[in-house]
Amino acid sequence: MATIIVVTSGKGGVGKTTTSASVSTGLAKRGFKTAVIDFDVGLRNLDLIMGCERRVVYDFVNVIQSEASLKQALIRDKHCENLYILPASQTRDKDALTKEGVGQVLDQLRQDFDYIVCDSPAGIEQGAMMALYFADEAIIVTNPEVSSVRDSDRILGILQAKSQRAVNGSGRVKEHLLITRYSPRRVEAGEMLSVKDVQDLLGVPLIGVVPESESVLQASNSGVPVIHFDKSASGQAYDDVVSRFLGEQKPMRFLEPEKKSFIQRLFGT
Amino acid sequence: MLRSDVPEVQDLFPVETKAHEPAIELKGSVFTLPVLCIRCSDLDAIDAQLAERLSKSPQFFENAPIVVDLEAVREAADPVDFGGFVHLMRARHLFPVGVQNGSPEQNEAAMAAGLAVLKGRAMKELPKAASWRKGGTAKTAKETASDSEPEDESATTTLPTPPAAIDPIRATPSNVTKVIHQPVRSGQRVIARGGDMIVLAAVNAGAEIIAEGNIHVYAPLRGRALAGVSGDTSARIFCYRMEAELLAIAGNYRVFEDNMPRDIRGKTVQVYLDGEQLIVEPLA
Numbered sequence A: 001m002a003t004i005i006v007v008t009s010g011k012g013g014v015g016k017t018t019t020s021a022s023v024s025t026g027l028a029k030r031g032f033k034t035a036v037i038d039f040d041v042g043l044r045n046l047d048l049i050m051g052c053e054r055r056v057v058y059d060f061v062n063v064i065q066s067e068a069s070l071k072q073a074l075i076r077d078k079h080c081e082n083l084y085i086l087p088a089s090q091t092r093d094k095d096a097l098t099k100e101g102v103g104q105v106l107d108q109l110r111q112d113f114d115y116i117v118c119d120s121p122a123g124i125e126q127g128a129m130m131a132l133y134f135a136d137e138a139i140i141v142t143n144p145e146v147s148s149v150r151d152s153d154r155i156l157g158i159l160q161a162k163s164q165r166a167v168n169g170s171g172r173v174k175e176h177l178l179i180t181r182y183s184p185r186r187v188e189a190g191e192m193l194s195v196k197d198v199q200d201l202l203g204v205p206l207i208g209v210v211p212e213s214e215s216v217l218q219a220s221n222s223g224v225p226v227i228h229f230d231k232s233a234s235g236q237a238y239d240d241v242v243s244r245f246l247g248e249q250k251p252m253r254f255l256e257p258e259k260k261s262f263i264q265r266l267f268g269t
Numbered sequence B: 001m002l003r004s005d006v007p008e009v010q011d012l013f014p015v016e017t018k019a020h021e022p023a024i025e026l027k028g029s030v031f032t033l034p035v036l037c038i039r040c041s042d043l044d045a046i047d048a049q050l051a052e053r054l055s056k057s058p059q060f061f062e063n064a065p066i067v068v069d070l071e072a073v074r075e076a077a078d079p080v081d082f083g084g085f086v087h088l089m090r091a092r093h094l095f096p097v098g099v100q101n102g103s104p105e106q107n108e109a110a111m112a113a114g115l116a117v118l119k120g121r122a123m124k125e126l127p128k129a130a131s132w133r134k135g136g137t138a139k140t141a142k143e144t145a146s147d148s149e150p151e152d153e154s155a156t157t158t159l160p161t162p163p164a165a166i167d168p169i170r171a172t173p174s175n176v177t178k179v180i181h182q183p184v185r186s187g188q189r190v191i192a193r194g195g196d197m198i199v200l201a202a203v204n205a206g207a208e209i210i211a212e213g214n215i216h217v218y219a220p221l222r223g224r225a226l227a228g229v230s231g232d233t234s235a236r237i238f239c240y241r242m243e244a245e246l247l248a249i250a251g252n253y254r255v256f257e258d259n260m261p262r263d264i265r266g267k268t269v270q271v272y273l274d275g276e277q278l279i280v281e282p283l284a
Helices: A016-029 A061-064 A099-112 A126-133 A146-162 A165-168 A184-188 A195-202 A214-222 A231-246 A262-267 B041-056 B082-091 B102-112 B131-135 B141-147
Strands: A003-008 A034-038 A083-086 A115-119 A135-140 A175-180 A206-211 B033-039 B065-067 B094-100 B116-118 B175-180 B189-192 B197-198 B208-211 B215-221 B224-227 B239-243 B246-249 B253-257 B269-274 B276-284
Touching: A003 A016, A003 A126, A016 A034, A016 A115, A016 A135, A016 A175, A016 A214, A016 A231, A034 A175, A061 A099, A099 A115, A099 A126, A126 A146, A126 B269, A135 A146, A135 A195, A146 A165, A146 A175, A146 A195, A146 B224, A175 A195, A195 A206, A206 A231, A214 A231, B041 B082, B065 B224, B082 B094, B082 B102, B102 B116, B116 B131, B175 B189, B189 B197, B197 B208, B208 B215, B215 B224, B224 B239, B246 B276
Parallel strands: A003 A115, A003 A135, A034 A083, A034 A115, A135 A175, A175 A206, B033 B065, B065 B094, B094 B116, B175 B197, B189 B208, B197 B215, B208 B224, B215 B239, B224 B246
Antiparallel strands: B239 B269, B246 B253, B269 B276
16 A cells, blocks of 8 residues: 655745655665656646656546556656656646546555655645645645745645545644755855744654755756755755655754865865 | 634535445534523614624624523513524524523424524523633533533434523623644634633744634744634733734734834733733733
8 A cells, every 4th residue: 555645835946846756766766666646737847857758648637537547647767667657737727636536546556556756736726735635644845935934834734624634534644844945054144044943933843954956957957856866965865855754864964054175265265 | 632623724625425425424512602692582672782793803703603592581571583583693694503591482483483492501690700710710622511411311412502602792701712732824713712722832924813712822823813802801812932923802903013022022921901902911
């Protein structure tokens, strides 16, 4: 029986799709059979970040509307053999995601997979509601700024009131806070909320902090999830996130500004 | 935890019944309903006072189920026009669901008008100055529920009504306290009807907590807190860490932007009314 994980945030542009791509890749690399689903119907992004946009023939909405089988729509990742992508449709309306349809697809996936990662769209409309409705666990992606924290708070409230678990009274959705685009230097300068500030405001256990890094943009543009970039701080941070998700204890990294080297200090750069 | 403790969020997912599941299920449940005590059978007088009462907190009673207490008019010579009464209540967006403490004739007339007859226990005349506050005998909803009407065998068919009393003129909070254990998050609104609210987790910015009685928050209060919303000017708000956006007691409110005085910001405070002035005072 698979565990369903929703990656959500409320606010857009905070790194949900980047996180979905890296977390699902990390789980697959550790040998778990993993599916990642793009719920952002109308604005698909996940296939671009996973580098499989040219292989999309059928999509999630086709499967829901029985125009294609799940097997036809699932795309095998080119890097990991345990990872499958179910892309979103670019031509449909987000209301094509019905509770029954999504439930059926997830039930089918549950038979074969260990983890199902649902990449939620921004906002709190139908797509986002469907992405979180069936979740067992949730990764709340938050940037260290006030509006992102506020939107995450809103989504947390919805998770605990409107998810299937909440509605059926079958336990809580397990919450994990992931802070992305973190810049220790700007925190030190007082321009950004600190990890502690965000944690105080949201009161959710922290699963990781991903530093702001150029490699995230490079990774997105080249269609390779950043977790494959094992030299980059962001890639390493996502690897830690996956370890912690699976129950390992890992100290938080990348919370302090990088020390400048002697030469850099000498030239004042 | 009581089901009513789940913060009220707009329901985007109405529960649907699947064909293979049993269509019905019978359960017993205890509700706290506001009780409207009528002191005369003159519908015009009732309507006028109701209008005045509702104008103070128009949203609070919107579509609220109401029990009508007939104790005061039980011996009255004039019959109560229940049809007309229901009509005027509905026109004010109130849902009368039943009557209690009526005479046999009144009960019959009420049933004819579509109201249930509730086996209410005799309403004890509440002490004038609402001594529940001084005595500090606030009970949890659970306790109140368990000690109300233990003799009532027919609980499945009648609604036990804990002694909550909403007088048309003056609100008298009951002893029912709502306890919230989960954080109240942005966009959520939690309402304690007929009593106090105790919150044991943070009330975040953009959240709203509303009570007819007092409000206690044993965590940071960053959102809005409105106490005494049915006009109880003696209600107070207590909070462990004051970071609120808005505080209100009996409709007298104060908003806090970035200019919150240093002596209260982040402090443990109590809030009360002095005349029309809302006082926020640090607790030692």
